[in-house]
Every structure is written in C-alpha cells, then in structure tokens.
Amino acid sequence: MQPASATAVIEFRDISYRVADTQVLSGFNLQVQGGETVVLLGRSGSGKTTSLKLVNRLLAPSSGEIRVNGMSNAEVDLIRLRRSIGYVIQDVGLFPHFTIERNIGLVPKIQGWPQERIRARVEDLMQMVGLTPEIATRYAHQLSGGQRQRVGVARALAADPEILLMDEPFGALDPLTRDELQREFLLLQQRLDKTVLFVTHDLHEALRLGSRIALMEAGQLVTVLAPGEFLRSTNPLASAYVRAFGGGLESAANRGTS
Amino acid sequence: MNVFRFILQNHDQVLELTLEHLRLVGLSTIFAMLIGIPLGIVIAHRPRFNKPVLASANIIQTIPSLALFGFLLPVPWLGDRADRLAILALTLYALLPIIRNTYTGIRGVDAAVIEAGRGMGLTESQLLFQVELPLAVSVILSGVRVAVVISVGLATIAAAIGAGGLGEFIFRGLAMVDDRVILAGAIPAALMALVADFSVGWLERRLQPQ
Numbered sequence: 412m413q414p415a416s417a418t419a420v421i422e423f424r425d426i427s428y429r430v431a432d433t434q435v436l437s438g439f440n441l442q443v444q445g446g447e448t449v450v451l452l453g454r455s456g457s458g459k460t461t462s463l464k465l466v467n468r469l470l471a472p473s474s475g476e477i478r479v480n481g482m483s484n485a486e487v488d489l490i491r492l493r494r495s496i497g498y499v500i501q502d503v504g505l506f507p508h509f510t511i512e513r514n515i516g517l518v519p520k521i522q523g524w525p526q527e528r529i530r531a532r533v534e535d536l537m538q539m540v541g542l543t544p545e546i547a548t549r550y551a552h553q554l555s556g557g558q559r560q561r562v563g564v565a566r567a568l569a570a571d572p573e574i575l576l577m578d579e580p581f582g583a584l585d586p587l588t589r590d591e592l593q594r595e596f597l598l599l600q601q602r603l604d605k606t607v608l609f610v611t612h613d614l615h616e617a618l619r620l621g622s623r624i625a626l627m628e629a630g631q632l633v634t635v636l637a638p639g640e641f642l643r644s645t646n647p648l649a650s651a652y653v654r655a656f657g658g659g660l661e662s663a664a665n666r667g668t669s
Numbered sequence: 670m671n672v673f674r675f676i677l678q679n680h681d682q683v684l685e686l687t688l689e690h691l692r693l694v695g696l697s698t699i700f701a702m703l704i705g706i707p708l709g710i711v712i713a714h715r716p717r718f719n720k721p722v723l724a725s726a727n728i729i730q731t732i733p734s735l736a737l738f739g740f741l742l743p744v745p746w747l748g749d750r751a752d753r754l755a756i757l758a759l760t761l762y763a764l765l766p767i768i769r770n771t772y773t774g775i776r777g778v779d780a781a782v783i784e785a786g787r788g789m790g791l792t793e794s795q796l797l798f799q800v801e802l803p804l805a806v807s808v809i810l811s812g813v814r815v816a817v818v819i820s821v822g823l824a825t826i827a828a829a830i831g832a833g834g835l836g837e838f839i840f841r842g843l844a845m846v847d848d849r850v851i852l853a854g855a856i857p858a859a860l861m862a863l864v865a866d867f868s869v870g871w872l873e874r875r876l877q878p879q
Contacts, residue, residue, distance in 0.1 A: 467788055493790030504785025508803050508878035518789055566789070576788075 419478070420445045420574060420606040421466055426475035428461055428630075435461050436630045439475070445573075448600060448607040449635075450617040452652070453627035459610040462627075463576050466608060467496045479574070494518055497567030497605075501579040503559045505551035511537075511562050512547040518570045536565040541595060557588035564596075568603070577609045581616065593619055614656045618642070618664040626652070638664035672856070675849040683838075687857050690834035693752065693827060694820045694861075697759035701816060705764045706809065709771020710797065719772065726765040734758065734823050738830045755824065755832035762823055763816035770812025774805030807877040814869040821862040825854065835861075 421443040428436040436458045443449045451459040464470040465477055468484055476483045484492055505514050513520075515536055516529040524532070537544060540561040551559060560580055567575060581589045593616060600607065600620075611617055617624045618638040626633040626641075626649055634646050641649055642664055653660060676683050712719040732740075741747055741754045748754060778801050786796050802809075828836025838854025 469784070469788055490790050490792055493788060495790075496788075498785065498788035500781060500785060500788070502779075502781035504779065504781035504783075506782060506786070506800060507779075517791075521791070521795060563785075 418444055420480060421608060422478040423462065423465070424476050424478065426462075426465065426472045426477065428458070428465065428470065429473045434630055436465075436472075439630075439632055441625055441632060441635065443606055443608055445606050446604045447622040448609055448620055450609045450611060450621035450624045451627055452611060452614065452617045452621075452624050454612055456629075457627040458630040459612075459627055460578055463578050463608060463610050466574070466576055467493050467498055494522065494570055495572050495574070497569075497572040497575040499560075499563050499567045499575065499577045499580045501582045503551075503563040505559060505562060505566075507551050510548050510550060511542075511554070514551070514562060515565045515569055517566070522570060532569065533565075536568055539568070539599065540565045555588075556584050557592065560584065560592060564599075573606060575605045575607045577607060579610055579612070582611070582613070589616075596620060614652050615660065615663050618660055672849050672852045676853050676856070679853065683853060683857060686833065686835050686837055686854070687861070689752075690821070690824055690836075690858065690861065693755050693759060693824045693832065693834050694817065694865075697756045697820055697824075698763055698813065698817050700756070700760040701763035701767050702813060704760070705767030705812075706771050708764075709768045709809070710775060710801075712768070713772045713775035713801075723765075723769060723772070726768050729761045730765045734762070734826050735829060737761070738827065742830065751827070751830045751832040754830060755827035755834075759820050759824060759827070763820055766812040766815040766819070767809070768812075770815075771805065771809050774808030774812075775801050777808065778804045804878050807873045810869055810873040810876065814866060814873065817865040817869060818862050821858055821865060825858055 419442040421441075423439050423441040426436055426439040427434070439458070439462065441449070441462075451462055453459050461470060465472055466479065466484070468477075468489055471485070476485065478484065479487070479492065479496075505511075506517070509517070512533050516533045519529045519532055533547070534544065537547065542558060542561050542565065546554065546558065546562075551562070554562065560583075563580065567577075581592050584592065597620065609617075609620060618641065621638055623635055623637055624641050625635045626646070628648055633648050634644070636644055636646075636649065642653055642660055644650060644653075708722055712722050729737075737758050738754065741758060744754075746753070747757060782800060782804075783796065786800050791799070824834050825836035825839055827834055828840050835854040835858045839851050842848065842850030842852070842854065
C-alpha cells in the first residue's frame with residue numbers, strides 16, 4: 412500500500428468493486444493532488460466510470476476506501492459530500508422542467524443561498540462558461556448539445572466545489588464544439604484551479620487536458636504518466652494507444668501542459 | 670323527445686342521483702389516488718415489489734363488479750351502508766390504472782437526469798418531489814383519467830346493492846321495460862364521463878413538462 416499523502420485531495424486505497432460475479436475494479440490505488448487534472452483513460456468496461464462514481468459515492472466499493480480531503484467518504488454525510496463535488500456526465504442530465512437559470516442555481520438554492528446571491532452567481536457562471544444571458548430563461552430542449560454541456564459545467568461549478576468529476580463530458584459533441592469546449596476547459600481550469608478527475612477514452616483529449624493520465628484496463632490501473640511521458644512510454648498498452656491515435660498527439664500533449 | 674321531457678319532469682330526482690353518482694366516483698377516485706400514487710412510487714423505486722403489487726391490482730380488476738359488490742356485502746361496518754361498500758369497490762377498481770401509470774411515469778424519467786440530480790446532492794425526497802413527480806405528473810394524470818371514466822360507468826352498477834347514483838334509473842327502467850327511464854340514467858352518466866375525461870385531460874396537458 413502506498414503511503415498516505417497529506418496533500419492528496421482524492422485518494423483511492425486498495426479499492427475493489429464487484430457486481431455479482433464481475434470484478435469491475437481490483438487493487439485500485441490512485442492519488443489525485445489538489446489542482447491537478449487526472450484523466451482516467453481506458454476502453455469501455457475498464458472501470459473508469461465506476462471509479463468516478465465511487466468518489467461521490469453513487470457507488471460504494473466492495474472493499475478498500477476512498478478518502479476525500481483526508482476523510483473516508485463513507486464516514487462523512489453523503490449529501491454534504493455530493494454537494495461539495497461537482498459532477499458532469501456525458502448525457503448532461505439537465506432537468507427538462509426547469510429553466511437553464513434554475514438548473515444552474517439548484518444546488519445554491521437547496522443550500523439556502525439568498526435569491527439575489529443565486530442570481531448573481533448564475534450570471535457569473537453563464538458568462539464564465541460562454542453562455543449568452545438570454546439563454547437563462549430557456550429550457551434544455553431549446554439548446555444545442557454544446558450549450559447543454561456548458562450548462563452542465565456551470566451547474567457543477569455553482570456551489571464552488573473544490574472537486575470536479577467529469578465523465579466523458581465532451582464525448583457526445585461534434586469535433587468542432589468538442590475542441591472549443593476543451594480549450595475553454597483549459598482556460599477555466601487555469602483560473603479556477605479545481606481538482607479534476609476526468610474520464611475519457613480519447614487519448615487526444617487525455618493528453619490535452621490531463622496533468623497526469625491514469626491508464627486503465629480490465630478493472631486495473633496500468634500506469635500513471637504525465638502526457639509527455641505517455642507518448643514515449645514503452646508500456647505496451649500505452650504505446651498501443653499512441654499507435655491507434657496516430658499523428659498530432661505531440662501538439663495535443665503540449666497544449667495540455669501549457 | 671320523450672327522454673328529455675321525462676328528465677325535465679323529474680329534474681329533482683335526476684339532479685339528486687347525479688350528485689350521488691358524483692360523490693361515489695369522486696370519493697373513490699380520491700381514495701384510489703391516495704393509495705395508488707404512493708404505491709406506484711414505492712414499486713418504481715423497489716422493483717422487487719413491482720410484480721406482486723401490479724398482479725394484485727390486476728386480479729382485482731378481473732373480478733366481475735356485481736360479484737365484488739356481493740362479496741363485500743357481509744363485511745361488518747362496510748355492509749351497513751351500501752354507499753361505503755360501493756366506494757370501496759370503486760376504489761379497488763381504480764387502483765390499477767393509477768398504480769401502473771405512476772410506476773410507468775416515474776420509471777420513464779431519463780436516467781441521466783436522476784443520476785445528475787443524485788450526484789449533485791439532492792436528497793431522495795428532493796429528487797422525488799422536485800424531479801420525478803413533476804416529470805411524471807402527466808402520465809399519472811392520464812391514469813387517473815382512465816380510472817375516473819371507468820368509475821363513472823361502474824358506479825351505475827352500485828345501484829344494484831342500493832348505493833344510489835344514476836344506476837337507479839337504469840335498473841328501474843330495465844324493470845319497467847321503459848327506455849326513457851334507462852336513458853335518464855345513462856345520458857347524464859355518459860355526459861359525466863365525457864366531462865371528467867375532458868377536464869382531467871386538460872389538466873394533464875397543462876401540467877405536461879416543457
């Protein structure tokens with residue numbers, strides 16, 4: 412077992428997760444430091460999404476523990492834990508019966524913020540993620556996919572959580588919109604300095620956005636590498652990824668560390 | 670038009686029986702909603718209760734109404750007054766569409782919406798009252814609408830056990846072999862079903878999300 416680091420914001424300790432007879436995760440250890448973006452990279456079924464859901468305890472591990480800010484997340488109040496962690500998923504999951512404004516302001520509202528402060532916060536957030544103010548009173552079905560995901564990010568940031576969990580947030584977008592949102596994510600991250608755990612199967616995205624890349628396969632962590640190291644890695648799985656994605660990776664990796 | 674002359678001549682009684690009918694249908698629908706909606710919510714969240722609950726409601730539906738009224742007759746307190754009994758029977762019949770639609774409506778809420786809500790830290794009751802029920806409300810109401818329309822028809826049979834309502838005219842007309850008397854019960858009942866269908870349908874569309 413790795414020594415516990417005092418500065419790790421998220422720490423997976425010897426996690427295993429089983430559903431019926433399927434071992435989804437085993438012997439999983441990972442530390443995410445404050446302010447870094449760790450990308451979980453792997454193919455479908457490698458256990459990336461499961462790992463993410465263990466952090467905000469949408470799932471509970473079969474064994475092992477997850478520490479968030481040094482505290483086991485099984486011992487803290489579940490609702491408080493989740494409200495302190497932003498959660499963004501591929502399908503966004505905007506509430507279709509709420510306006511955009513209400514979607515973004517929901518967590519502040521249930522935390523009892525005064526009306527004026529919520530309004531100001533929503534305005535700030537919309538500007539921050541590049542949404543025009545007139546969208547505030549619209550509904551999710553009136554927005555494009557890219558706009559919806561911007562709202563998803565704004566909603567996750569609403570109560571200013573220290574941690575952000577992102578599960579293939581840009582996976583369903585067209586390449587141009589995805590590129591735009593990735594670029595904005597990097598700018599936002601420079602400004603906000605959140606601790607981010609990001610799931611993707613796209614190496615390009617991983618190199619571009621990640622401070623470190625955690626490569627997963629069949630429920631196990633294969634290796635954790637910085638983007639530059641990843642490209643030069645002799646690990647067979649890592650080099651298989653690099654081969655499969657072909658050209659243009661160097662530049663993605665460079666942008667990722669800028 | 671003999672029927673309408675008959676109705677006009679007996680308007681006091683038509684009105685009285687219509688109100689009785691309305692009371693039977695109204696009370697039984699309210700009871701069925703009070704029982705059926707919570708049950709539907711429970712089985713939507715706990716799938717292992719789903720089969721037994723829906724199967725029971727289904728079986729009740731298959732009991733012929735006249736037989737059900739008969740079975741309930743000897744039950745103490747209930748059997749004392751025919752209207753209590755009729756309301757219970759009508760409540761039982763109304764359960765199936767209400768339970769089933771509540772279940773379907775809640776299960777039909779987009780899984781991503783639920784996951785996002787839970788991940789954001791909504792409590793289970795916030796999730797239910799702010800997300801699931803508002804999104805399921807029009808499906809639930811369409812179950813209520815079916816239940817009301819069935820009830821208006823079934824309630825006419827309650828007259829057979831002396832519970833009153835528009836069925837009185839129908840049974841009397843059958844005994845007298847007089848179409849006018851039968852229609853004096855059947856026409857107001859049909860109108861009541863139409864009005865109920867229309868008004869709950871209107872509410873359903875009003876409350877539809879988006």
